[in-house]
Amino acid sequence: xxxxxxxxxxxxxxxxxxxxxxxxxxxxxxxxxxxxxxxxxxxxxxxxxxxxxxxxxxxxxxxxxxxxxxxxxxxxxxxxxxxxxxxxxxxxxxxxxxxxxxxxxxxxxxxxxxxxxxxxxxxxxxxxxxxxxxxxxxxxxxxxxxxxxxxxxxxxxxxxxxxxxxxxxxxxxxxxxxxxxxxxxxxxxxxx
Numbered sequence: 001x002x003x004x005x006x007x008x009x010x011x012x013x014x015x016x017x018x019x020x021x022x023x024x025x026x027x028x029x030x031x032x033x034x035x036x037x038x039x040x041x042x043x044x045x046x047x048x049x050x051x052x053x054x055x056x057x058x059x060x061x062x063x064x065x066x067x068x069x070x071x072x073x074x075x076x077x078x079x080x081x082x083x084x085x086x087x088x089x090x091x092x093x094x095x096x097x098x099x100x101x102x103x104x105x106x107x108x109x110x111x112x113x114x115x116x117x118x119x120x121x122x123x124x125x126x127x128x129x130x131x132x133x134x135x136x137x138x139x140x141x142x143x144x145x146x147x148x149x150x151x152x153x154x155x156x157x158x159x160x161x162x163x164x165x166x167x168x169x170x171x172x173x174x175x176x177x178x179x180x181x182x183x184x185x186x187x188x189x190x191x192x
Contacts, residue, residue, distance in 0.1 A: 053152035054078075054144060058128055058169035068118025070097075070175070071111035072126055078103050078167070079143045083136055084128055086110035091123040091172075121176035130167040132159050 060074040072086050082103040089096045097113040108128075133141050133148045144150050147164030155167045 051143070051145070051150050053150055055153040056130070056151055056155045056167045057153070058155060058167065060126055060128060060169070060171055062126055062171075062173050064119070064175065065112055067112070067116075068175075069112035069114040070119055070124070070126075070173075071109065072113065072128075073107070073109045074128060075107055076103055077106065078130060079140050080104060081137050082140045082144075083131055084108055084110075085131060086113070087125075087127045087129075088113045089125045089127070090119070091125055119175050122174070124173045124175055126171050126173060128169045132161070132163040132166060134163055 054077070056076070056078060058074060058076045058078075060072055062070055062072050065071060070088055072088065074086075076082075078084075080103055084101050084103065085098060086101055086108075087096055087098040097115075099110040099113060101108045101110045130136075130144075130151075133144055133146050136144065145164070148156075148159075148166060149164065151165045151167055153167075155169050156165050157168060158164075159166045
């Protein structure tokens with residue numbers, strides 16, 4: 001037992017001496033990253049790319065088809081493939097018709113909108129909305145931001161669901177064969 005205790009003591013002393021004699025070179029070597037992933041993780045982040053705000057512009061035109069259903073055409077500076085929701089609402093009854101569409105070369109269209117028997121005369125509100133960035137294609141998100149943070153202008157507001165910024169455009173139309181007296185800013189769409 002004495003010899004075994006002696007060997008353990010010598011081994012323990014040798015380990016302590018080796019540990020105590022290790023220099024700063026060995027400590028540095030122990031703290032170096034051991035893989036490419038660890039090396040990349042230790043590099044500083046590149047500065048975020050600056051994206052210029054997009055001052056959103058949308059314009060629309062509407063016309064009645066022979067069946068008195070409404071077609072909506074528009075132009076915008078939103079990126080290609082941006083997903084839009086077009087809603088036509090009859091103001092007196094709040095009846096709505098809607099369609100999803102997308103931007104192609106700065107243009108979009110929706111319709112025909114309205115009941116099968118056609119739109120009755122009256123005031124209508126056409127609304128075009130760019131939905132939350134989360135539902136947009138990646139190419140659109142790259143331009144508008146993942147929360148719509150790069151959108152700017154008077155058409156921009158916070159999403160009702162707290163998912164970032166959205167763009168909303170509205171325009172009133174009066175459908176009928178004879179212009180009615182109104183003090184509101186509306187466009188008259190007559191039967192052709």
